[in-house]
Amino acid sequence: MSYQLTALFALFVAVFAFLIWGRFRYDLVAFAALVIGVIIGAVPTDVAFTGFGHPATLIVALVLVVSRGLVNAGAIAYLARLVRRSGDSIPRHVATIGGIGALLSAFINNVAALALLMPVDLEAAKRASRPASDTLMALSFATILGGLVTMIGTPPNIIVAQYRATVEGAPFSMFDFTPVGLVCAGVGLAFIALIGRRLVPHREGLSPDPLSAINDYFGELEVQEGSKSIGRQVSELDAKAQENEARILGLVRNGKNLPGRALAAEIEEGDLLLVEGSPEALDRLRSEEELSIVGSNVIEDIGGGDMTLVEAVVTREGRAEGRSVAQIGLLHNHGVSLLGVSRQGKRIYGRVPGLRLRAGDILLLYGPAERMDDVVAWLGTLPLAERGLNVTQGHRAWLAAGLFGIAVGCASFGIIDLAIALAAVAVLYVVLDIVPIREVYDHIEWPVIVLLGSMIPLGAALEEAGGTALIAEWIVAGTQGLPAAAILAVVMIVTMTLSDVLNNTATAVVAAPTGYEIATRLDVSPDPFLMAVAVAASCAFLTPIGHKNNTLVLGPGGYQFGDYWRMGLPLEILIVAVGVPAILTFWPL
Structure with missing residues (x-):
């Protein structure tokens, strides 16, 4: 040789x-x-x-x-x-x-x-x-x-x-x-x-990641114009929520809680649904039922399409401890919304805006990715280790799948090289904010x-x-x-x-x-x-x-x-x- x-x-x-x-x-x-x-x-x-x-x-x-x-x-x-x-x-x-x-x-x-x-x-x-x-x-x-x-x-x-x-x-x-x-x-x-x-x-199996035990977030989702949940009974939506490992706890209309869990009520535009579940479950429910995070339209107008979810723990020395969500003014002051609160596995009752936060509460924040570090620092909260939470854009599912299907079809029939076809899809995903530019290299x-x-x-x-x-x-x-x-x-x-x-x-x-x-x-x-x-x-x-x-x-x-x-x-x-x-x-x- x-x-x-x-x-x-x-x-x-x-x-x-x-x-x-x-x-x-x-x-x-x-x-x-x-x-x-x-x-x-x-x-x-x-x-x-x-x-x-x-x-x-x-x-x-x-x-x-x-x-x-x-x-x-x-x-x-x-x-x-x-x-x-x-x-x-x-x-x-x-x-x-x-x-x-x-x-x-x-x-x-x-x-x-x-x-x-x-x-x-x-x-x-x-x-x-x-x-x-x-x-x-x-x-x-x-x-x-x-x-x-x-x-x-x-x-x-x-x-x-x-x-x-x-x-x-x-x-x-x-x-x-x-x-x-x-x-x-x-x-x-x-x-x-x-x-x-x-x-x-x-x-x-190995002991689960401590973060996986944070399953019970309490939050509110808004029924906006065009939502497919309009006209359905709360009980029907609750059944769908439970398929996603979430639960409907109540309904707020015109600022007032309807009696009990309002399971017999028909959902109307502008209603707020009180929900409970893991971050993934709440996001699936929001996406599949075309519900909105409270204030999301305002946030996206301010921050563009690069939205993210961040979990942060309230500390005794921080700005959030002892104050209500409304008093903190996250949406008004920083263009960030609170999707949910987790309190040591205990069920939370009442409305999110009036909820008085305690040290140890975990906040599920939704907003522009570039603002999150500053907001977490301003609140004096401690960010949890990232666990791959992402905001699902359910209304773009068919668009994303369609673009991918077209690319695969073109490559299969020899119209365009596969690498070029996939590159075109990747570029379109970034342009359309389906994949934020910050995520391209991460994944x-x-x-x-x-x-x-x-x-x-x-x-x-x-x-x-x-x-x-x-x-x-x-x-x-x-x-x-x-x-x-x-x-x-x-x-x-x-x-x-x-x-x-x-x-x-x-x-x-x-x-x-x-x-x-x-x-x-x-x-x-x-x-x-x-x-x-x-x-x-x-x-x-x-x-x-x-x-x-x-x-x-x-x-x-x-x-x-x-x-x-x-x-x-x-x-x-x-x-x-x-x-x-x-x-x-x-x-x-």
Whole structure:
């Protein structure tokens, strides 16, 4: 072997060892390997940073921004609502939340899909008084499987598609992955719901985040012109509120509380609804029922569209302690409204404006993002750690989904490149304030971008130096005399094994050229081998480190490292068993 090839193999062995060890962050390991590769002459200087401008890297970043836009606009909340209606039956719940997770993962980043649905799953477990471990791993695996269905569902699909463009002149299109992906995802989901979930041991999850115990905010929502709640009875709206884990406590009309909870009263324009629930529940109720935060029109006229929610604790020394909400004059003085107050789990009675605040009360403030730090300091309150609260813009759900659908359609029919289409959607989301400019960079997963940008030049250098050809030669020699279909299965197994201990992105970067080289040596079409790499690189089910979704559920589910293979091993065997015939059916050799 040449010096360059020897150096590159040594670098990859070191990268794999450090990634498996897990002592250092994967992006740091990959970037350090790239820098070392350039210094020792293994990677040409002129291509060292080309990975950061590679279409695959850009698409991964843009998918994360678009995913945030769909969440902000409330397009995802409609699907999440179905989960809450599935009841407490574990099989039905797993089938429902797994199906929704897989559907979401096909079109938004699968990590984002899991992050969106994991709180819903935890809520369902708490409501049913069962361990979250019964369903969380199933949800993680389902969102991974859903990513197989389209090109943008998971980074390995993007990498393989772009690699095909490099070697064949044209990438895989958006829905080229769909036939095989649907077969694997469908069979995998059926296994998870019927059998796999039973193989996972019952575990008690970690103690919940202290912030998650702040569930009971008391506040007011205003019925403005055009609200679809007008003309409905309070009891009907209360039933809808309870679906969102909220409750209607009363109704105020013309400044007066109607008797009791006014459940029989018909809602009119200008009414104020007294509500109770978590921040997420109140925001869902506001968005889905087209209600308004009191003073929101005034606030948005002053502050524009970049609205946010902030939680802050009242202190004894602060300006808010001992004064009523009306006396503080948040809306008049600062253009900020009070969406709710939480008081140590105790129910609050009366009106929000007349509520006299006490030390220890937690305020849920709504207003322009750029003003919040100053308002919190002026009040003398202590801000709580951020927990991802966002203001859902329910009236823009169809707009956000429509723009995304148009972009996907244009890319699918070859009218415009996918990266450009997603970039256009991201720009429109920012212009329309669906994704505030301050959130654009916050929701790009920079460690993944650095990993991808670093590994692509290393993978290209390995291929250029003949490394992937050498690996392919070893695999072909080791499978001498076997039919091409059996070799395809071996490629899937080797790729899956790598992905179980490495990041799936890094696995795809290395395995795609290897699969292509094997196909070339066998004198068959490379497409089935590239498709096999795409499927296998994403299907990391044996460990909590192979895919970030598995890592995300490790703590909340209380799982141990050895729990994953119980459901993951038969699932991986099943994916190979159905994946190989499906690939050969839709992508013949």
